[in-house]
Amino acid sequence: MTNRISLKQLADELNLSPASVSRALNDSYEISTATKERVLALAKRMNYEVNPFASNLRYVKSKTIAIIIPEIANQFFSQAINAIEEVAREHGFHVLIYQTHEKSEMELSFTQRLLNGRIAGVLISVSSESDISEHFGELSKKVPMVFFDRVYDNIETFKVTTNDYESSYAATQHLIDCGCQKILYCGGLAVLAIGKKRLAGYIDAINANDLILNKEMILTIGYDGFKKSDEIKSAVSVLRPDGILSSIEEFSFPCYSVCNELGLQIPDDIKIVSFSNSDSAAFLNPPLTTVTQPAFEIGQKAAVMLFKLLGNKRNIDVEYNCELKSSLIKRASTGY
Amino acid sequence: MTNRISLKQLADELNLSPASVSRALNDSYEISTATKERVLALAKRMNYEVNPFASNLRYVKSKTIAIIIPEIANQFFSQAINAIEEVAREHGFHVLIYQTHEKSEMELSFTQRLLNGRIAGVLISVSSESDISEHFGELSKKVPMVFFDRVYDNIETFKVTTNDYESSYAATQHLIDCGCQKILYCGGLAVLAIGKKRLAGYIDAINANDLILNKEMILTIGYDGFKKSDEIKSAVSVLRPDGILSSIEEFSFPCYSVCNELGLQIPDDIKIVSFSNSDSAAFLNPPLTTVTQPAFEIGQKAAVMLFKLLGNKRNIDVEYNCELKSSLIKRASTGY
DNA sequence: CTGTTAGCGCATTCAC
DNA sequence: GTGAATGCGCTAACAG
Numbered sequence: 061m062t063n064r065i066s067l068k069q070l071a072d073e074l075n076l077s078p079a080s081v082s083r084a085l086n087d088s089y090e091i092s093t094a095t096k097e098r099v100l101a102l103a104k105r106m107n108y109e110v111n112p113f114a115s116n117l118r119y120v121k122s123k124t125i126a127i128i129i130p131e132i133a134n135q136f137f138s139q140a141i142n143a144i145e146e147v148a149r150e151h152g153f154h155v156l157i158y159q160t161h162e163k164s165e166m167e168l169s170f171t172q173r174l175l176n177g178r179i180a181g182v183l184i185s186v187s188s189e190s191d192i193s194e195h196f197g198e199l200s201k202k203v204p205m206v207f208f209d210r211v212y213d214n215i216e217t218f219k220v221t222t223n224d225y226e227s228s229y230a231a232t233q234h235l236i237d238c239g240c241q242k243i244l245y246c247g248g249l250a251v252l253a254i255g256k257k258r259l260a261g262y263i264d265a266i267n268a269n270d271l272i273l274n275k276e277m278i279l280t281i282g283y284d285g286f287k288k289s290d291e292i293k294s295a296v297s298v299l300r301p302d303g304i305l306s307s308i309e310e311f312s313f314p315c316y317s318v319c320n321e322l323g324l325q326i327p328d329d330i331k332i333v334s335f336s337n338s339d340s341a342a343f344l345n346p347p348l349t350t351v352t353q354p355a356f357e358i359g360q361k362a363a364v365m366l367f368k369l370l371g372n373k374r375n376i377d378v379e380y381n382c383e384l385k386s387s388l389i390k391r392a393s394t395g396y
Numbered sequence: 397m398t399n400r401i402s403l404k405q406l407a408d409e410l411n412l413s414p415a416s417v418s419r420a421l422n423d424s425y426e427i428s429t430a431t432k433e434r435v436l437a438l439a440k441r442m443n444y445e446v447n448p449f450a451s452n453l454r455y456v457k458s459k460t461i462a463i464i465i466p467e468i469a470n471q472f473f474s475q476a477i478n479a480i481e482e483v484a485r486e487h488g489f490h491v492l493i494y495q496t497h498e499k500s501e502m503e504l505s506f507t508q509r510l511l512n513g514r515i516a517g518v519l520i521s522v523s524s525e526s527d528i529s530e531h532f533g534e535l536s537k538k539v540p541m542v543f544f545d546r547v548y549d550n551i552e553t554f555k556v557t558t559n560d561y562e563s564s565y566a567a568t569q570h571l572i573d574c575g576c577q578k579i580l581y582c583g584g585l586a587v588l589a590i591g592k593k594r595l596a597g598y599i600d601a602i603n604a605n606d607l608i609l610n611k612e613m614i615l616t617i618g619y620d621g622f623k624k625s626d627e628i629k630s631a632v633s634v635l636r637p638d639g640i641l642s643s644i645e646e647f648s649f650p651c652y653s654v655c656n657e658l659g660l661q662i663p664d665d666i667k668i669v670s671f672s673n674s675d676s677a678a679f680l681n682p683p684l685t686t687v688t689q690p691a692f693e694i695g696q697k698a699a700v701m702l703f704k705l706l707g708n709k710r711n712i713d714v715e716y717n718c719e720l721k722s723s724l725i726k727r728a729s730t731g732y
Numbered sequence: 733c734t735g736t737t738a739g740c741g742c743a744t745t746c747a748c
Numbered sequence: 749g750t751g752a753a754t755g756c757g758c759t760a761a762c763a764g
Contacts, residue, residue, distance in 0.1 A: 064511070064512065064513060066756095066757060066758085067757065067758065067759095068757075068758090076734080076735090077734065077735045077736075078735095078757085078758075078759090079734075079735065079736080079737095079758090079759075079760085080733085080734055080735075082757095082758065082759055082760095083733095083734090083759085086759085090733060090734085091733070091734080092733060092734090095733085095734090107508075107511070109508070109509070109511050109512035110512060110757085110758080111453070111512060111513060111756085111757050111758070112449075112512060112513075112514050113448075113449045113450075113452040113453040113458070113513070113514075113756085113757080113758095114449075114453050114740090114756070114757030114758040114759090115757075115758055115759080116449040116740095116758095117447070117449040117450050117453055117739095117740050117741065117742090117756090117757080117758075117759095118739080118740050118757080118758050118759045118760080119740085119758080119759065119760090122449070124492075131478070132474050132477045132478045132481060133471075133474045133475045133477070133478040133692075134474070135469075138468050138469045138470070138474040139469045141468050141469070141493070142467070142468045142469040142495065145468060145493060145494070145495050146495075149494075154492050154494075154514075155492060155493050155494075156460075156490050156491060156492055156493075157477070157481060157491050157492075157493050158481070158485075158491075159478065159481055159482075172443070172445070173445070175400070175443070175445055176400065176445035176446060176447060176448060177400055177447060177448075177449070178448050178449075178490075313679065316679075340676050340679065344679050344681075345679075345680075345681030356469075402740095402741060402742085403741065403742065403743095404741075404742090412750080412751090413750065413751045413752075414741085414742075414743090414751090415742095415743080415744080415750075415751060415752075415753095416749080416750055416751075418741095418742065418743055418744085419743085419744095419749095419750085422743080426749060426750085427749070427750085428749060428750095431749085431750090446741085446742075447740090447741055447742070449740085449741080449742095450740070450741030450742040450743090450756090451741075451742055451743080452742095452756095453740090453741080453742075453755095453756050453757065453758090454741085454742050454743050454744080454755080454756055455742080455743065455744095455756090
């Protein structure tokens with residue numbers, strides 16, 4: 061199959077030792093410019109490519125990073141991958157991708173598989189179903205890791221997150237400023253930091269404005285997904301909120317369509333603000349005000365951080381935690 | 397760093413030779429069940445993982461496939477990756493990902509890098525800027541490849557596509573059936589088969605209905621992207637079409653907003669049908685009729701095909717070309 | 733500046 | 749059934 065040429069063949073052709081050819085190709089300082097050029101020229105002419113397996117076997121490092129995320133087909137994550145791939149390419153690295161479908165078991169199995177040294181570093185956004193983090197503790201001792209967006213609080217690693225508390229607070233405040241008194245919080249499970257922070261932002265904003273905090277108005281929905289419209293629908297029809305904060309992008313359309321189905325007018329009967337990483341919500345009729353996360357920048361920042369770790373031997377001088385800012389994008393046209 | 401244990405350490409622990417341990421782990425027939433169990437048990441207990449580099453160096457195959465696509469952050473491709481990752485995982489394979497940003501140079505550089513045997517197979521959707529396909533000819537001799545969605549006609553490989561001609565024809569016919577006489581075709585460059593087929597579908601539908609085929613009504617726009625709204629805007633304002641066929645998902649929102657800006661009412665003044673892989677167009681006001689490609693299924697089919705190739709030594713019995721069907725999804729609510 | 737030697741961890745001959 | 753020896757292609761130590 062792969063009719064490839066080896067370093068040794070190059071060496072024979074050039075009347076050099078394999079070692080010298082290797083050094084020339086790796087731009088070693090102890091090789092004359094003349095021979096370097098000779099070697100590089102022939103290598104190019106013969107389409108020589110190093111055998112990564114042999115190279116890595118010797119050299120331990122693999123020039124490959126892994127991304128472990130819940131879902132690929134998702135506005136936020138696909139943008140993040142986009143950024144990560146770009147940064148990796150600039151460094152000449154390869155990118156492996158794994159999706160967990162929100163299952164910790166998957167996460168566990170992937171991290172196990174990655175322990176074998178295939179990987180120089182890992183970028184992870186954890187699945188939200190549970191917070192079993194032991195496997196990460198183990199892994200992070202062996203491989204440089206950076207968590208992004210969905211992180212564990214109880215594990216010490218490098219993290220890139222967004223200001224979820226503040227943006228959730230601001231979104232709630234925005235609804236209140238627009239006259240809402242009964243705001244339905246529609247979010248994911250509050251197991252991970254990200255869920256807790258968003259919920260806390262909502263609660264604190266409600267309290268700070270002396271509104272009544274009704275526990276029933278706090279809807280936390282798992283990622284099984286099928287029931288989400290039903291749950292939202294029954295909550296809206298029973299509780300009759302005048303505002304909804306959808307703290308998860310995937311809930312944005314269900315919230316919207318549920319209100320439509322129930323004959324509620326937006327924004328007269330009810331107002332909706334949604335966390336959203338795409339502009340899709342802007343195309344709803346009427347457009348929704350959104351909390352937009354900087355997906356690309358988060359991926360980029362996380363990747364850059366990882367490569368800093370890979371560079372430094374002892375992780376000196378790399379900032380430990382990094383928080384980017386989401387932005388509350390108001391849709392002026394709707395007047396809320 | 398990676399404090400890993402080797403096959404030899406396992407062997408020492410068990411008072412066996414490395415060879416036997418290796419055979420046991422690979423479930424060789426010439427090992428007693430008893431020792432197999434002993435080995436497997438200890439391997440599990442010690443969290444042993446084979447070193448893929450050593451293994452592959454010996455064994456040549458790598459249990460890794462690559463995906464090369466124009467963009468990751470795209471409804472169609474992220475769904476395709478989603479499917480591919482799932483299929484690969486079922487086979488115990490790893491997935492490398494590369495994006496070309498529609499640049500053939502990138503494509504070239506990635507394919508070069510993949511020639512080194514890192515990869516067992518490749519899934520590719522080619523960049524549309526040009527149809528330089530020589531590098532693929534070379535690569536496909538060395539590595540099993542499957543093209544999906546964006547393919548080259550002039551290269552003999554396995555392909556998974558959709559019925560672009562038929563769906564484009566049907567979409568055009570739909571607009572005509574709804575009373576459109578002057579339909580603007582708004583598509584990408586017709587360099588690749590996919591572009592040619594979509595354009596041909598439009599042209600043939602126009603001709604078959606005895607409408608006037610105006611070359612000016614055929615807009616082909618490159619992927620540089622910034623100018624697309626401008627080009628569409630000037631075309632619409634000058635040519636005053638009564639229908640638009642947007643043959644690329646990315647053009648769907650620009651078409652819509654351009655009409656809005658120009659004060660054209662949809663569907664009274666102008667009707668829009670767009671190729672689209674997401675449901676986003678359904679949320680426009682009014683919703684657009686769309687040609688929806690089975691993104692997940694295409695990725696899945698391509699991956700399954702690739703693994704068949706990897707299984708067969710001589711590619712026997714694997715269907716060479718596969719065409720899936722897009723569906724024209726009408727939005728009844730708008731009456732067109 | 734360049735060559736020689738050795739070994740990374742594994743799978744695969746060939747012995748027994 | 750199992751062990752001993754060999755080599756995949758490369759790079760790092762050590763010479764010179």
